[in-house]
Amino acid sequence: MTRWILLVIWLVSCGFAQAPARAEGPVYADVLPGHSLTFPADYGAHPDFRTEWWYVTGWLHTPDGPRGFQITFFRSRPDVDQNNPSAFSPKQIILAHVALSDPKLGKLIDDQRIARQGFGLANAATGDTAVVLDDWSLVRGADDVYTARAGTEAFGLNLHLRPTQALLIQGDRGYSSKGASAGEASYYYSAPHLSVAGTLRQGGRTVEVSGDAWLDHEWSSSFLAARSAGWDWTGLNLDDGGSLTAFQVRDAAGQPVWAGGSFRDASGATVVLRRDDVQFSTKRSWLSPRTGIHYPVVQTLTIKLPSGSRQFILTPLFDDQELDSRATGGPVYWEGAVKTDGGKGYLELVGYATAVKI
Structure with a gap:
């Protein structure tokens, strides 16, 4: 009997044996133009808002040659009962990925x-x-420098990311359209050309590294149109x-649903790229030996600027940069370091196996 009483007390404390109450899901905030x-x-x-992420990607210079890296923190507000008073009720979820x-x-x-x-x-x-998940973290300091820490048994990153330019506010003052409807949008800004200094632990030793990085911060409650299946982003x-910055949203047949981005030249002049200003075309695909998914890992990106069209051929540091995030509820996708004539960065290819809904 004592054990049953203790079990009831534990269930009540966890919110699993509350008095009957009407369940209420969250009311998500909207992304609105003009904000x-x-x-x-x-x-x-x-x-x-329903979904949010801080997404850091970059290239590191190491004594053993170049490395690409990615550290991402996600915040998700799931559809759970908002009346549940238990601290165990998952009203906000934090996820994180790190890759080398x-x-x-x-x-x-x-x-x-x-x-x-x-x-x-x-x-x-x-x-x-200031996003923290156990001993992984991304924190912006009083000196505007971000400190990013994350790692595994195989490697560890302890990096300082110093801005060298003003923020790049995407879209219309941060309102970035992802579809034809007003609700298909996010609030979005980037911090390109972050100067990187820190350490990389790998192969039983720790070395000093430098490099160049990019940070995206984006949040939304209704990110993609219903017929969207995935996207390409660079x-x-x-x-x-x-x-x-360039992206296209694709349908299940691989056809563009929407596109956009931005181009900021060396002088700081910025052009907002609209739907018809961005085109991705495949030059070469790679077949994953693990999942059987074909990814267009070499792409020609064409953008239209007031001065005329420009092309960028995106070539991967190497082909096998597939990431399987199913363990934390995400998709299998390709996300890797790429270079182009006159620059380098990252390419993300999502939704080439099954449709992704955000």
């Missing part, structure tokens, strides 16, 4: 984590960037100091 981003508040989390692209290994090495917010384990702070740091 301007404000800082430092928009560096932080936006918990009223090492051409000497010829494949991506990565890890991923997930936890509900709270308990001193996981948190995405409001007001400024962020390129150009050697002359310019930067290029």
